[in-house]
Amino acid sequence: MRPTTVDDLRADAARNRARVLEVARELLAAGEATLPMNTIARLAGVGIGTVYRHFPTRQALLESAVMGGFEQLLAEAQSAAADDDPGAGLERLLRYGIRLQLGDVGLAAVLRSPECACARTSRLRADLLKAVGRLLERAREAGAIRPEIGADDVRRLSCGIVQAVRAGSSDEAEIDRYTNVLLCGIRPDR
Amino acid sequence: MRPTTVDDLRADAARNRARVLEVARELLAAGEATLPMNTIARLAGVGIGTVYRHFPTRQALLESAVMGGFEQLLAEAQSAAADDDPGAGLERLLRYGIRLQLGDVGLAAVLRSPECACARTSRLRADLLKAVGRLLERAREAGAIRPEIGADDVRRLSCGIVQAVRAGSSDEAEIDRYTNVLLCGIRPDR
Amino acid sequence: MRPTTVDDLRADAARNRARVLEVARELLAAGEATLPMNTIARLAGVGIGTVYRHFPTRQALLESAVMGGFEQLLAEAQSAAADDDPGAGLERLLRYGIRLQLGDVGLAAVLRSPECACARTSRLRADLLKAVGRLLERAREAGAIRPEIGADDVRRLSCGIVQAVRAGSSDEAEIDRYTNVLLCGIRPDR
Amino acid sequence: MRPTTVDDLRADAARNRARVLEVARELLAAGEATLPMNTIARLAGVGIGTVYRHFPTRQALLESAVMGGFEQLLAEAQSAAADDDPGAGLERLLRYGIRLQLGDVGLAAVLRSPECACARTSRLRADLLKAVGRLLERAREAGAIRPEIGADDVRRLSCGIVQAVRAGSSDEAEIDRYTNVLLCGIRPDR
DNA sequence: AATGAATGAGTCTTCATTCAT
């Protein structure tokens, strides 16, 4: 039997998998968050069984569809954690993460959700929280953040801000305004 | 033809309407936010047609079910708007509103939603925003809030905070912690 | 709300219910034991939802479809229990019950199954076992049956005989031959 | 082209075949009687195509999986046919065969089924019936069995008894009790 | 006014089987 890593699929299987993911991303981009499996199969031009073969659950499909965005977010978090100025790094990360979620309802859903279907996502999530944790520790030492705010608080609060933005026009000014509320809100009082 | 105000229903119709609302509130209190019409009819012991007669859409039912909570929130907002200390009033209102939403998924959904099905809810919503607007104006004059934060921002941000709290354990400490972030976040820098 | 007894349905509902049962019985008579709900709906000319409304599970449908046969069997058992000659009554009952099951795969399945979906069937089943129990008690006193054979043994053994008959040509001679094996097998040694 | 007897397979093919059978037996032992081909392939660590290559139908797989048990049963039948006391031999055989089936749902299914997918099973079946036939003939002469009971009747009746036992607790006492009914039932009246 | 029967679209999910690689 051949190995079953994503990178190591038969050419046609890889093509189908990619098409399914593509369709899923299109639906997400169009604001459709329910991702009906049969609709996806139809739009991707594959059998429903093929969708299930590649993605045993809808959550697995969703997580796979947003994997790329998640990796970008993680990279940004790791870069922020290494920033000389942790306060600046945190601000940069939050602005980045919030915009990323605003541009990808799927990623927002995965970040919001308490559980992961794929081990890969769990790992990304854990890595993300670890990186944010390191960042916060340094920010705390620098007096750039309230001591009681932890990595998961940052995750949940930024998801909340994303939803607050989405509830309105979502224009640039609003994004900045709401992100500022979060940034000021987690800064220590002076 | 008889008039069709809520207060002016045939006795049995009023009873049915009340039972439907009661059941809807029970489901909401149990965390069931989908409110299937069939289920509601069955639990209320009325025909599904009766549910539709009183509440032409699920949204209308939802809004009617949370009307009471909405009125309490409005009262609190009006009281806050009349507070001698607008900053204190604002804080009181936010703490109140966030806890109210945390205890009532239905009210949270209605506050979050951009549209109202019932004229009554629209009016409540408008009144709420007006009261918060007055409160903010006074708070602004007192330097207790950033000038760029408007009444609808307060609504959306507090809904976001509610969702952030819900994404975790939702214990008292967390509620306070997240509410503080919002309060500090909308206060002017010093 | 109207009561929901079977006898007290709206005329059209009763008609649909009857059609569904009719179709189910036809399928069973044709040897189809799986009773696909959608097939039944199609054949009965009703919507799938109508089938589910009347019969929430396939087992409920099955039990309802064979209710009549079950009642006949119970009547026969009660009559046998009242027979002057319990040995003759038992023989009559077994010959009757085995032929009844042979003519109705549905009834055979319900008798074989350890659980009932409908309260009605549970009651019939309990009544049947009670009647057979009385019959056996009298047969035991008359020395017409081994003392260690109970009512549920009779049920299970006759189901087994039915399956043995079905595994072959199922002609009259075989039915008698196999039934005789059961009858002789539960009679005391002499 | 290489010959295609079971004994004459390329080493890896033989290994695969054995693993598939092993998995099938495990499933049967766990009470799973449906043997989904996909599941078997997965558990055996082979491709689904490989399963089909070795076993073109599920029935063929099933028969192959229980072949060993079938051979044991045949040996017992042949030994019984050679017993000095045909009555004792028959009783021994029935007690053995019923317990064998109770411990192997697969074998029970194959014995019950009217048709064989594999020539090998057909032969075993024919041999079994021949041996039982010889046994019955001698038993008949010894007056140990009713004359109208044939070899296939014994097969079908014992399958029926197995199902009757399975419908209940299946404890030792019940096995004996039900087997006794069969034994007494096929003995001539005295 | 109320009832609730009926409808059927929509979704999920499993699995036998084929066939290109």
Place this chain on the structure above:
DNA sequence: AATGAATGAAGACTCATTCAT
């Protein structure tokens, strides 16, 4: 020989909504 990707038929079940009674 083996693989396993793909297919799609089949069936289960839910629920919003309409409308005859």
